[in-house]
Amino acid sequence: MDADVYRVVRGELIADAEVVQMLPRFLRTCQTTDDFWQHIKMEFSTYAERRAHIREVFAPLLEYLERAAAPGAEAITDALRNLQEGEVHRIWAKALARCASDPEGAVTAARTLLESVCMHILDGLAEGGTPLYTPGDDLPKLYRATAEQLNLAPSQHTEDVFKRLLGGCTTVVESIGAIRNRVGDAHGRGRRPVKIAPRHAHLAVNLAGAVALFLAETAEAKAPKQ
Structure with missing residues (x-):
């Protein structure tokens, strides 16, 4: 290995x-x-062990770089960065990085991403007044509160196509919460734990990222102009 490189x-x-x-x-x-x-x-002690170790420890970074180059990932990354909340952006990076090497951890990060985005938006809308959520609220409740504040709840619209689209977003959020409870790494396991493949993790993370992007862009669009 070249020392300067x-x-x-x-x-x-x-x-x-x-x-x-x-x-x-x-x-x-x-x-x-x-x-x-x-x-x-x-x-x-051996070159084979060293090569295997290097491949293993670099796998999360390589996966992140590959996923970050995928269509849509850059837009989501930029939008989450615009939230000016470093923790949210860190969670998104973690979710991308874990898809291949740790699918269950990626699913957990996908749910955490949505929870964090919702809480960040609700905190901003409260503006120091009455909190719009409680610490014990689960993801579906956080999302419903955020959607209502941003006029994204299906019940707030009359056009059928928008009601169905926004209802689909709600279904996605609830499903990510459910799959995380079922196969994520935040709970104990029985004798026959459900396994999740990287493709399932990619789906969950990409859907979570798309919803997070939608929420972030809507919150930005509705924010008072300076």
Whole structure:
């Protein structure tokens, strides 16, 4: 490995606020190729073990970079960044990164993303007044409260096509909450745990991202102009 290439690439990765959280620990601590060589020799005795380890620890980052390049991901990333809430953006990055390597964790992150976006929007709409939700509210309740505040509830519209479209959004949100309860990593397991494939995680994360984007853009459009 070329020492100069390692130094430059490492610096670029560490400088990226989104990427740095997904970097393996050794890349953050090993400043030179010599540092890395000393580290990897201490951890693993064979080249096969070292290659396997490197593939494993870089898998979340590679998955994130691949998913971030997918159609729609960039728009969602930009919209969530515009919320000016770093935690929301971090959760979205985590959801993307986990789809292939940790599908169940990705489903959990998808639900957390929607919960966080809803709470962020409701906090902004409350403007220091009476809170629009309680800490114990689940995802469907948070979404209904957010939709009503943004005039996105199906009952607030008379045109059938919009009622069905907005009703579909509600169904998506409720389904993401349900699948997370069923197969996510936030609960205990029985003897026959339900397995989720990466394709299911991609679906859940992409749907959650689309709804989050819709909510964020609607909130921005309805915000008072400065």
